[in-house]
Amino acid sequence: MKKKLIGFMVAAALCLGGAAHAEEGGKLAHQYWPERGVFGKYDMASVQRGFQVYREVCSNCHSLKLMSYRDLKGLGYTDAQVKAVASAYTVQDGPNDEGEMFDRPARPSDRFHSPFANDKAARAANGGALPPDMxxxxxxxxxxxxxIYGILTGYGTAPADVKMTPGLYWNDTFPGHQIAMPQPLSDGQVTYSNGDAASTQQAARDVAQFLDWASNPHMEARKAMGIKVILFMLFFVGIMRAAKRKVWADVH
Ligand code: HEC
Incomplete structure (x- = not known):
């Protein structure tokens, strides 16, 4: 009886898991990401290339509202480089002494420039779909x-039996497989600073790592602190054990 019950529970869990996956979209191919895992570290060269891909392609539609230009220092950029990146954008500031708003070049402390003034403008420019903040x-x-890699490399032709909604594109990874984002990357679209024209896969991998970094810019510091805490705890346990032995040494 008990065995049957356990069997039933395992089967139910597998079915539920399967159903959840089907809803999520296509099966994800798992790649190795150097930043993931307990001792993981970012591949900074890749993250920097990914920033270039974001800047040249994705930032036309997707905002990165929680990032300031000075956060790029965490990517290895110098103060002068950060200033140069920021000053290419214009932000509205004010009011000035006359009570008027004015435009000025962005400073390192400004948040990343957003491509649209608000969500409604973003939807209007994208056939009703909102490009999510990244x-x-x-x-x-x-x-x-x-x-992210799966979405960027998952475009293709829809199976013959699927009726596509006008304005949507077939994507193997996107939940429901019909996405409003036109294929953003193609081979050779981005040329890296060393002169290499990036393949779609390369650019997708780099921008996925950049976006992972953007979501977790302090991950390395956090992991380093975690390791220090664990080492300290081990050391502390050793001391407490020695102290306990000393205190109880004469009790028989
Ligand atoms: C022309 C505008 C445009 C560009 C350029 C663009 N996107 Fe999108 N993106 C969209 C829109 C619109 C959606 C929402 C799609 C939907 O809901 O069907 C979207 C959705 C996505 C999603 C799925 C988000 C989710 O909710 O799960 C990812 C991932 C994504 N974009 C990544 C990128 C990356 C990375 C780049 C740069 C290489 C990029 N996009 C460039 C318009 C754009």
């Missing part, structure tokens, strides 16, 4: 960088 996207979607 500040926490890698954390918010199951699979994180695998999901």
């Amino acid at each position: 500040s926490l996207l890698a954390n918010a979607r199951p699979g994180g960088p695998d999901y």
Whole structure:
């Protein structure tokens, strides 16, 4: 009886898991991401290339509202480089002494420039669909960088028996498989600073790592602190054991 019950529970769990997966969209191919895992570290060269992909392509539609230009220092950029990146954008400031708003070049302390004034403008420009803010996207979607990579490389032709909604594109990874984002990356679209034209896969991998970093910019510091805490705890347990032995040494 008990065995049957356990069997039933396992089967139910498998079915539920399967159903949940089907709803989530296509199966994700799992890749190795150097930043994931207990001792993981970012591949900073890849994260920097990914920032270039974000800046040249994704930032036309997706905002990164929680990021300031000075956060790029965590990516290895110098103060001068951060200033140069920021000053390419214009922000509205004010009011000035005459009570008027005015435009000025962005400073390192400003938040990243958003492509649209508000969500309604973003929807109007994208056939009614909202390009989500990317500040926490890698954390918010199951699979994180695998999901982002899967979306970017998952475009294709719809199976013959599927009726596509006009204005949507077939995507293997996106839940429901019909996405409003036109394929954003293609081979050779982004040329990296070393002169290499990036393949779709390369650019997708780099931007997925950049977005993982953008969602967790302090991850390395946090992990380093965690390791220190664990070492201290081990040391402390040793001391407490020695103290206990000393205190109880004469009690027989
Ligand atoms: C032309 C505008 C446009 C560009 C450029 C663009 N996107 Fe999108 N993106 C959208 C829209 C619109 C959606 C919402 C799609 C939907 O809901 O069907 C979207 C959705 C997504 C999603 C799925 C989000 C979710 O909710 O699960 C990901 C991931 C994504 N974009 C990544 C990127 C990346 C990375 C780039 C740059 C390489 C990029 N996009 C460039 C418009 C754009």
